[in-house]
Structures are given as structure tokens and as C-alpha cells.
Amino acid sequence: MDWIRDADIDPAALSGKRVAIIGYGNQGRAQALNLRDSGAEVAIGLREGSASQAEAEREQLTVLSLAAAAAWADVTMMLAPDEHHAAIYGEIAQSLREGSALGFSHGLSVRFGLISPRYDLDVFLIAPKGPGTALRSLYLDGKGMIAAWAVAQDASGRARDIALAYGGAIGSGRAGLIATSFAEEAEADLFNEQAVVWGAVPELLIAGYETLVDGGCSPELAYLECVGELKLLADLIEARGIAGMREAISNTAELGxxxxxxxxxxxxxxxxxxxxxxxxxxxxxxxALTAEAGAGYPALNAERRENLSSEIENTRRRLKPAS
Ligand SMILES: NC(=O)c1ccc[n+]([C@@H]2O[C@H](COP(=O)([O-])OP(=O)(O)OC[C@H]3O[C@@H](n4cnc5c(N)ncnc54)[C@H](OP(=O)(O)O)[C@@H]3O)[C@@H](O)[C@H]2O)c1
Known part of the structure; x- marks a missing residue:
């Protein structure tokens, strides 16, 4: 597997190009500020009446309508929630400049056909492997966040260079860019969200907590055991890998x-x-994501309400009253 780093990237592929960031949320803010600090000319595309406009303007960023941003840009980066990409693309498709580039940070909407980009466009993926807050703070610390990159359409013959220059400008060339495809990135990311880190792990923590409490353990100790130790595990795996983590724990824990x-x-x-x-x-x-968004997020809203009033959350608040 080849890693691409700053030394392998030609930043000139982005120089003199205008970059429109569609959406100023988690990724949009971080990518826009990193790009600007790397010397790119950046504007933000937002819908009318957007709650994000004031925040973008506080950072002295130019805010345009969605269509105006697409018409202005050489590179348009789609950083609104995935389930809105189809509607946004419908709004900007006529305005995107001929031969310009359209970028994504997740492969979902292209892989699953929610949008079909015009054939004259370069279509690329730069998917940072972590949240925007960390992308920004790593950049400010002189470091970077690993990202996956891919090209779905290479109309100009320069899509790869543009993608890599974009990845370098958000700081990911400092850490490494790994090659993928839209399909592989989308499928792996969605699989992990459901089956591993974001879906299964929290359910495992809750099930463990409830088993201990049902078995007579105090909720506070059950929480500290089953939830509180997760960060220790994550830090050890991050620093030493799974084998190194197992070496670092006691024989008791390792045999268990x-x-x-x-x-x-x-x-x-x-x-x-x-x-x-x-x-x-x-x-x-x-x-399912498209249907959930179309219905106004009933399942997500119900789950969020239920989570906040759950027994395990009450225990957490008792343990950490300030948080
Ligand atoms: N979050 C992450 O950690 C992460 C990591 C890697 C990749 N990604 C990918 O990055 C992309 C952006 O994700 P995100 O989490 O950064 O999104 P997000 O924070 O939820 O995006 C919010 C921004 O999108 C705008 N927006 C929402 N709905 C819109 C609509 N219908 N039309 C126009 N603008 C709209 C919002 O503007 P308003 O103020 O008008 O609502 C706001 O500026 C996604 O493809 C995601 O999969 C995210």
C-alpha cells in the first residue's frame, strides 16, 4: 500500500484555483480554514438563511449562495450532510463551471448513485479519517490527519493531481494519503459505523454496564469498569497496536x-x-438514510431523546457533574 506525502504532491495543481466549500459544519469549517492557511482562495457556499453564515463571516470568509459558489469555483467541495447531496447537486449542477472539479469527503452519494456528476467534471475524494475539529487542531500544530483519496472521473487528465494537492492543502499530506475508490471508502466507512466502532462498541458498553448493575454492582462502579476504561484501551491501541496493548495490561486482564x-x-x-x-x-x-432525512429524522430524534434520559447517562452525570 503506497502512502502519498507532501514530498510526492505538486501543490501547483491547486495554485491560482478558487475553491468553494459547500457547507460550513464539522468538515467544512476545518477544511476551509486549513485551505486558506495553505494559500488557497476559498469561499463558502450556503443555502439562503443558513445558520452557518455568521460563523463563516466571523472568520472573514466570503459567503455565496450555493449556485454562485459553484459558478465562481474551479474546485467545489461538497461538505454538507450526505443525505442532502442530491438536492444540493440538483441546485448547483447547471452552475458548475465546465471542466471544473467536484470533491467529496465521503464516497456515499456517488457510490450509491444519489448523484451522477456531469461527465465534463473531475470528481475526487479526500476523506479525512476523523472529525473536523481534529483536522483543524492537527493542522495548527504543524501535523495532519490521515486521509483516503480517490478519483471517480478524470475529465481533465489532472484529477489525481488536484485531489492530492487538495489533500496536501488541508494538511493530510503531512500524515499520509492512502489510495482507495469511492466504493471501497463508502462501504468500509458505512460498515464500520454500523458493525464496529460507532454501532457495536457503544452497545457492548451498555450491555456490559446493564449486566453488572442487574448482577448487583453499583451503577457508578459498573460505569467506571465498562465505559470509563475505553479511553485507556483506545490510547494503548493507538500507541502500540492490539498486540502491544495486550502486552501492556496485567496477566489477569490478558487471560480474562x-x-x-x-x-x-x-x-x-x-x-x-x-x-x-x-x-x-x-x-x-x-x-434508509434518504428515507430518514425525507421524513424529518424521526428515528434519530427519538433515539437522541431516549439516550439523554437513559439510566447509563444519569450515572455518567452523577460521576461527572460538570460535563
Ligand atoms: N463529521 C465528520 O467527522 C466527517 C469525517 C469525514 C468525512 N465526513 C464527510 O464530510 C461531509 C460533511 O459532513 P459534516 O459532518 O461536516 O456535515 P455537517 O457538519 O452536518 O454539515 C453542516 C453544514 O452543511 C450545511 N447544510 C446542511 N444541510 C444543507 C442543505 N440541505 N443545503 C445546503 N447546506 C446544508 C449546514 O448549513 P446550515 O447552517 O444551513 O444548516 C452546515 O453549514 C459528509 O460527506 C461526511 O460524510 C465527515
Whole structure:
């Protein structure tokens, strides 16, 4: 697997080009500010009456309408929520300059056909592997965040150079850019969200907490055991890998992990993971996301309300009253 770093990137592919960032949220703000600090000419494209406008203007960024931003730019980066890409593309498709580039930070909307970019456009992916707040703070510290890159359409013959120059300008060339495709990035990201880090891990923490409490343990100790130690685990894995993490813990913890881990994550879990991957690839999740957004996010809103008033959250508040 080849990593691309700043030394391999020709920043000239972006020099003199105007970059419009569509959306000024988690990724939009960070990418816009990093690009500007790297010398790019940046403007923000927002819908009329956008709540984000004041914040972008506080940073002295020019704010344009969606269509005006697309008409102004040589590179238009789609950094609004994935489920709105289709509607936004519909609004800007006629305005995008012929032969310009259209970028994404997640492959979902192109992979699952929510949008079909015009054939004259370069279409690229620069997907930082972490949140915008960290992308910005790493950049300010002289570091960068790993990102995946891909090209879906190379109309100009320069799409790869533009993508890599963009990745360099947001700071990711300092850490490394890894080659992928829109399909691979979208499928792996959606799989992980459901089956591993963001879906399964929190449910495992809650199930462990509830098992201990049902077994007579105090909620506070159950929380500290099952949830509080996650950061220690994450830091150890980040610093030393899974093998190094196991070396760093006590023999007691290591033997416990050996005896218990594979009883919990058994072949049934692996089969359901495979089922989720197949469903993601078949477009089931993309359809669910579009339907959820179209209905005004009823499932997400109900879940957020329920989470906030849950027993495990009450325990967390008792342990950390200030947070
Ligand atoms: N969040 C992450 O950590 C992360 C990491 C890697 C990749 N990504 C990808 O980056 C992209 C952006 O994600 P994000 O989390 O940064 O999004 P986000 O923070 O939710 O984006 C919010 C911004 O999008 C604008 N927006 C929302 N709906 C809009 C609409 N219908 N029309 C026009 N503008 C609209 C909002 O403007 P208003 O103020 O008008 O609502 C706001 O400026 C996605 O493709 C995502 O998958 C995200």
C-alpha cells in the first residue's frame, strides 16, 4: 500500500484555483480554514438563511449562495450532510463551471448513485479519517490527519493531481494519503459505523454496564469498569497496536480477555457483520438514510431523546457533574 506525502504532491495543481466549500459544519469549517492557511482562495457556499453564515463571516470568509459558489469555483467541495447531496447537486449542477472539479469527503452519494456528476467534471475524494475539529487542531500544530483519496472521473487528465494537492492543502499530506475508490471508502466507512466502532462498541458498553448493575454492582462502579476504561484501551491501541496493548495490561486482564473476548464475539457476531456488509453494498443503508432525512429524522430524534434520559447517562452525570 503506497502512502502519498507532501514530498510526492505538486501543490501547483491547486495554485491560482478558487475553491468553494459547500457547507460550513464539522468538515467544512476545518477544511476551509486549513485551505486558506495553505494559500488557497476559498469561499463558502450556503443555502439562503443558513445558520452557518455568521460563523463563516466571523472568520472573514466570503459567503455565496450555493449556485454562485459553484459558478465562481474551479474546485467545489461538497461538505454538507450526505443525505442532502442530491438536492444540493440538483441546485448547483447547471452552475458548475465546465471542466471544473467536484470533491467529496465521503464516497456515499456517488457510490450509491444519489448523484451522477456531469461527465465534463473531475470528481475526487479526500476523506479525512476523523472529525473536523481534529483536522483543524492537527493542522495548527504543524501535523495532519490521515486521509483516503480517490478519483471517480478524470475529465481533465489532472484529477489525481488536484485531489492530492487538495489533500496536501488541508494538511493530510503531512500524515499520509492512502489510495482507495469511492466504493471501497463508502462501504468500509458505512460498515464500520454500523458493525464496529460507532454501532457495536457503544452497545457492548451498555450491555456490559446493564449486566453488572442487574448482577448487583453499583451503577457508578459498573460505569467506571465498562465505559470509563475505553479511553485507556483506545490510547494503548493507538500507541502500540492490539498486540502491544495486550502486552501492556496485567496477566489477569490478558487471560480474562483471552477467555472472554471470543465467547462474546463469536461466529454469530461475525455472520451478522457479514450480513451488514452485504446490506451496505446492496444500498440498503443509503436508502434508509434518504428515507430518514425525507421524513424529518424521526428515528434519530427519538433515539437522541431516549439516550439523554437513559439510566447509563444519569450515572455518567452523577460521576461527572460538570460535563
Ligand atoms: N463529521 C465528520 O467527522 C466527517 C469525517 C469525514 C468525512 N465526513 C464527510 O464530510 C461531509 C460533511 O459532513 P459534516 O459532518 O461536516 O456535515 P455537517 O457538519 O452536518 O454539515 C453542516 C453544514 O452543511 C450545511 N447544510 C446542511 N444541510 C444543507 C442543505 N440541505 N443545503 C445546503 N447546506 C446544508 C449546514 O448549513 P446550515 O447552517 O444551513 O444548516 C452546515 O453549514 C459528509 O460527506 C461526511 O460524510 C465527515
Amino acid at each position: 480477555a483471552l477467555l472472554g473476548g471470543r465467547r462474546i464475539v463469536d461466529n454469530g457476531v461475525r455472520q451478522r457483520m457479514a450480513d451488514i456488509l452485504a446490506e451496505v453494498r446492496a444500498g440498503k443503508f443509503a436508502a
